[in-house]
Amino acid sequence: MLRQLVINDLAVIDSLNIDFNSGMTVLTGETGAGKSILLDALGLILGNRADINLIRGGSDKTDITAIFSIDNNSNVIEIIREMDLALDVETDEELFIRRTISKDGRSRAYVNNTPVPVQTLREIGEYLIDIHGQHAHQSLSRSTTQRELLDQFGQYDSLLGDVTNVYQEWKQVNEQLNNFKTEGEDFEARLTLLRYQIEELEELDIGESEYEKLSENHKRQAHSQRLLDSCKKILFDISESESAIEDRLSHHQKEISELCTFDNSLENMSNLLDNATIQIEETSHELKSYVDRFDMDDEQLASIEARLDKLHELARKHKIKPEALPEHLSLLTKQLNQLEGGQERHDLLQKKKIELTDQYFKLAKTLTKKRYEATLKISDAVTEKMHELAIGGKFNINLEKIEDDTPHQYGMDKISFLVSTNPGQPLRPITKVASGGELSRLSLAIQIIGAKDNGVPTMIFDEVDAGISGGVAEIVGKLLHRLAEHRQILCVTHLAQVASCGNHHLKVNKTTNKNETFTQVITLDKQQRIDEVARLLAGMEVTDESRANATQMLESV
Structure with a gap:
């Protein structure tokens, strides 16, 4: 608790x-x-x-x-x-x-x-914790709520779970069979197309992440002249010109280092200049290595562009992005394998569907029996509580078989909550008979009955x-x-x-x-309870009479 x-x-x-x-x-x-x-x-x-x-x-x-x-x-x-x-x-x-x-x-x-x-x-x-809200009666008219309440009271969760699980498995197999049927209508045409598409993709022999690597290489080769010229200019400004940044930084670093002997508060700036000098020297070294090994190859650029053109053309043909071509080949190969083993797979699926259908209806029949037993018990108990709550008549849960050869997720029963609020009147759906107040009390009666069986x-x-x-x-x-x-x-x-x-x-x-x-x-405490119950009885103006009534109500429990 x-x-x-x-x-x-x-x-x-x-x-x-x-x-x-x-x-x-x-x-x-x-x-x-x-x-x-x-x-x-x-x-x-x-x-x-x-x-x-x-x-x-x-x-x-x-x-x-x-x-x-x-x-x-x-x-x-x-x-x-x-x-x-x-x-x-x-x-x-x-x-x-x-x-x-x-x-x-x-x-x-x-x-x-x-x-x-x-x-x-x-x-x-x-x-x-189980929370029953003030609007619970509003959902009582829904068929889903009625089914859930009956199944909750019936306490056959394991059986209901088996029915639902077998249904889900049956549904999956049935969907696969339907897909197979659709595929079978143009089976040969689909088979021929897949083989052609796979052959076309395999012929290109596309490597993993090849498109991304080619694109990066193409970008570098296409801008090679600008890359080389700019890097040379930067290198010249840093270390080769008469007023090279590297030389000036080194000079100023030595100068400020000497100044530190007069004012040690400059040491931090001296360290910063020292680090900057080192980084500029490293940058100069890296740039020189980059320029020395830079290779402008027009033939390689043409080869890359030709390869990219083929990849773009094939991607447009398949209506996908070029980088998705390797994954697309795997998908088409998987589809081809499924089609080539189609008939054998179809026969296995059909056999599985028959087995699951038989298993489902056996479980559903047992579920119907359990539900029927629960309806008798619950109907009598709710009717008794209705009378206690000043609702006359009778409550009943009706089970109607779903006339269908197709399995349903929660069994083969259509569940209806029926009520008559006056003796002698026929049972009818609760929303067509009960008033708002009666529906609230009926909902409470059902919740209380259910609570007794709720752990x-x-x-x-x-x-x-x-x-x-x-x-x-x-x-x-x-x-x-x-x-x-x-x-x-x-x-x-x-x-x-x-x-x-x-x-x-x-x-x-x-x-x-x-x-x-x-x-x-x-x-x-006791006196505060009397005052609060009196307030609920009388409103803001609490009187001696309302306190006396409150005291009597509390003592009668």
């Missing part, structure tokens, strides 16, 4: 250290106080994409650390041991995750003080009680409270009925000091 969260320089948070406990912890506060920023911080710990706009104004970086207790989390322990990430931890009971974001856009992640890719945080995070130790509910009030809100609070008997629950809420059901209560406050804004998180 989550034990501690330390945040530095994130949005309006300057420095924050929050301790968490088991059971149900509620977070309340005025709109805009910074509750969502706490979730942003946890999202970064879980590997969410970094955003430099989250860095607090005036700061160079954001730094977030979370400490988790993982003594019973075998999945996480296995991952950190496989990655050798537990070296700095005294026991396997604690896991430290740290994330930093710099203003230059760099993001760094650490597990137990060891640098890791952000992807590692995502892999570990899915076994640490993740910490669950965060971010205003999933939106759109409900009164007695239904009280039921929601008690459902979350019961759920907290099995795992750690963090609940962001605006409702007094839900807030009163927590075992612990954190209040998020935003304060302004001069021109700066700060967010603070306070652990409320």
Whole structure:
């Protein structure tokens, strides 16, 4: 479970250290106080994409650390041991995750003080925290979401993984067969063309990086006269003229060296002149060697230009850059080899496709059976929770076979969530029956049912009680409270009925000091909880009556 969260320089948070406990912890506060920023911080710990706009104004970086207790989390322990990430931890009971974001856009992640890719945080995070957002009900109408929820509740991940893996392999083989079919329509013509193109390229016998070397050599030969004349002139000015730079520098160096005997502050300048003299002498020596060995060869230039012309012509013919000709030859040779072994390869692919198709449909049939068993269990459980949340009627998950001989990535089932919100009414798709408020409660019911079968130790509910009030809100609070008997629950809420059901209560406050804004998180004691629940009930004008109601609500849990 989550034990501690330390945040530095994130949005309006300057420095924050929050301790968490088991059971149900509620977070309340005025709109805009910074509750969502706490979730942003946890999202970064879980590997969410970094955003430099989250860095607090005036700061160079954001730094977030979370400490988790993982003594019973075998999945996480296995991952950190496989990655050798537990070296700095005294026991396997604690896991430290740290994330930093710099203003230059760099993001760094650490597990137990060891640098890791952000992807590692995502892999570990899915076994640490499960976040249910306030807009979860909006995605409930999507067929993809419905399938994912059913499969999550069904707990047949290994089988589903096998179905997906076999499908991907089948898809790859099928695409290769389709490509082969397209190639086969003009097989002989393609074969003839490839052989001609390869012969043409091999005849030129193009060396690796030959074009680049020829281009450099051509540039040198084409400008040989200018190179020679300029280098001679520079050499003359440096060392051969009456006022040669080399002689003048040497003279001035000796002069300033003598001056140093009168003022030692000139020693640095003397050293600089000494170094300059040495470098000028070396330059003169290098230039003389360059001029002496310089070779102007018109025949070589003509030969280079002729070779480059052939390479340019062939490159235009193949519509590629000249430097890509050797790689292009390798590609064409590979294509020719594939075509020449075409029929044998086709037969092997066809046999493989038949085997994979048979394997896929056997797995898909088993998956359908598992899904059907899960629908019965989940439908009854969600219907029961619907009644608790004051939604009448019934919930059902319908499985319909996809009438197709072609494998699909996630099995051969079309999954539909159906509901009737009043007794006696027929079951219909949830989006055509449920109102916004009913959809919110239905979503919460499904999430709570799923949470019971979810092994993740910490669950965060971010205003999933939106759109409900009164007695239904009280039921929601008690459902979350019961759920907290099995795992750690963090609940962001605006409702007094839900807030009163927590075992612990954190209040998020935003304060302004001069021109700066700060967010603070306070652990409320008994009296402070009464005041906060009363505020949620009555608004800004807290009365004795609202405090009495708040006291009664807290004592009834």
